[in-house]
Amino acid sequence: MCGETRQNCPKFKMKEYFLGLSGRTDRMKLWRLSLSSLIVALGVLAFSNRFAIGRSTSSGSSPNTSTPDLSGFWQLKFDSENVPRASLAPVAAGVDQDSQARRDMYAIRWCNHLGMPLIMGVPSPLDIRQGRTEVAIASEAVSAARHIYIDGRGHPDMNTYDPQSNGHSIGHWEGDALVVDTVGFSDRGATSIPGGGFRTADSQLTERFRLLEGGKRLSVVFTWEDPKVFSKPHTYEFRYYKAPAGTYAREYFCDASNADRAKFLSETPQAVSKASSQ
């Protein structure tokens, strides 16, 4: 008898149990086969559940597991810009480039919010944070952050909207691309557009944000339309590099009262003569 002390109990042999080598009846073998199949099936189920849970939680609070996460610090390098020359409308083509440059310099000199599109093209990294209903883009240049609303809203009534240097942006996903539509620009801040032209109250910007190279690069294709400025849509592309983990934002503290800074930005640099350089 097989008692509490396990005396006289038949010895369990794992190999024989599973391979049916113990010489027992066919009925016993059938039981073993069923049990083996059940355990294997449960094991497979357990594995699949384990990894299913891993997928659902390891993504953190990503806004949508079916869309790419653009969050991170992104920076331009020397090979990041492909900017063709813009086709300007006659009015814009007649604008003195020096006066446009002076407008931008005024904004820099007096610590204005520089705004779009300058802040997307500065050498310091952009911090993009993708939330559930909004994507925010923070620049280290003097500027308000960009707020891109992805909750399905439209633009506000432009009759009551107070124009801004970054405009009003709404975004939606088209496949793996975030498409952002921006209107409601002001003509304040640094208004020059890469390739020629400038931002006005009538400008409309469409951007496509898309990850490349397994998320190591970010492509942003910009298309500006403005009947007063461009004779046809002006498109260019920036490709950013993802900054390493642990990158943190720095702060450019703009002090318009700084006399040396003001002098540097407002006076024409003196030419260096050969005599003085020798």
Added chain:
Amino acid sequence: MALRTKLEPWPRPAACFCSCLIGAAILLFAFVSIGDKAVRAQPGSHNAGRRASINSKPASLPRQESVPDLAGFWEMRDESGSGSFGGVSEKVPTAQVMPEVKKFNEEAKARQKAGYVVSFASRYCQYLGMPFIMGQSPPIDIVESKDEILIMSEQSSAPRHIYTDGRGHPDSSTYEPTTNGHSIGHWEGESLVVDTVGFNELGARGVPGGGLRTTTSHLVEHFHLFDGGKRLSITFTWDDPKVYLGPHTYELRYYKDPPGTYAYEDFCDAGDPAQGQSVIPPPQQ
């Protein structure tokens, strides 16, 4: 096989079937539990310690249900019935400060009384920074990503970057101080606890209750949703041996703005002579 009952012979097919079934169930449960914990326990995991969300979500924008969602526009209101925005900070206790800070505060009050109500930082469109941007009338916009929370003010300021990826503060010998400092956050139950150091003394550095932000300031904040996610409480505790006699704690409470709220831009132009004037013209000097 340890689950076998005491008096049953070994092996008996029906009993063995039950034993194996129970064993397999335990194996299944253990595997799932271990797998779950293994993922949740990852250092820097955004899910560590988080509990159920109390916010609803738009059907088209699925999100992690296990995390409190601080995202949205939050603004303070005058709950004391003061009739002015000054009422929102009426409940802030007076800070117990060092004598030299007390003297600084008294001089600042005298200047305001004499008509100098526009600060140097505001006059020249400087970044105002912490804690000024957390206690003003325009709403703050909070965006929560998987490893960082961004807090944006409509006023002249850099955004606040709160890193929630498990990192520490950078080496203070190489870190360049900022008006908002360097912030790291982690979740304790339903509260986001944010630790900030690395401040400079630029911008608007007054602390509600009478303190000052300095390079030796240390701020700890507890962000906590209440009233079903309609309200946000932030408890601020400042420590600074150069400023306070002891920790200075106060709480600000915000209301969530309705869906569709968007950010305004407070465009500041230091080249505009009007920037140096206040809404109510001060007495002419």
